[in-house]
């Protein structure tokens with residue numbers, strides 16, 4: 001097996017990469033800073049800075065108007081996607097925390113996209129199961145509790161339109177996917193990755209971006 005020309009991402013190279021991506025806007029930068037200030041212990045859950053422009057790019061690339069997000073936290077990823085959607089698009093954001101998502105609501109309002117986002121505070125599986133069963137979702141972003149990912153996948157895949165895109169975060173789980181004795185979230189991600197690659201309904205690629213991002217397209 002050949003490894004290709006993989007590049008070790010040093011801090012300097014990471015900054016170079018960010019400098020050659022679209023910059024975060026004022027609301028996005030403010031939200032990232034506030035999250036680290038108010039929730040220093042949880043802030044590491046926020047999608048990485050380069051993922052905002054990447055998600056926006058994917059929204060524009062697919063022309064997505066119906067988006068589902070599983071795992072909203074303080075709103076960085078939902079904000080990035082909602083800003084890239086057409087004004088009549090709709091993003092359903094799933095989370096269980098009123099406290100964290102209060103900051104998301106504030107950022108969405110500041111950015112003028114609050115009317116595009118429908119926040120559902122409930123276990124995401126309940127929210128997904130209550131959605132129409134027919135294929136209508138253009139794009140989904142999965143970034144919540146890792147043990148439930150196969151269940152989320154099984155609810156999302158039939159609801160994705162042909163050509164629809166499912167983006168899953170943390171699919172390398174800090175390298176713990178290699179641990180044969182993995183438990184908890186790491187074991188959830190291992191099982192999920194095996195499930196995804198074996199599903200003939202979807203075409204998937206696992207990319208070594210950030211903590212691993214899998215792009216899955218409905219056939």
Ligand SMILES: C[S@@+](CC[C@H](N)C(=O)[O-])C[C@H]1O[C@@H](n2cnc3c(N)ncnc32)[C@H](O)[C@@H]1O
Pocket residue numbers: 045046047070071072073074075076077078094095096097100122123124125143144145148
């Ligand atoms: C990694 S964070 C999401 C980060 C977010 N995408 C961002 O860019 O800031 C995971 C989120 O999933 C939420 N979560 C955990 N279990 C959940 C569940 N069963 N249903 C819905 N949300 C859940 C947590 O409350 C947390 O806000």
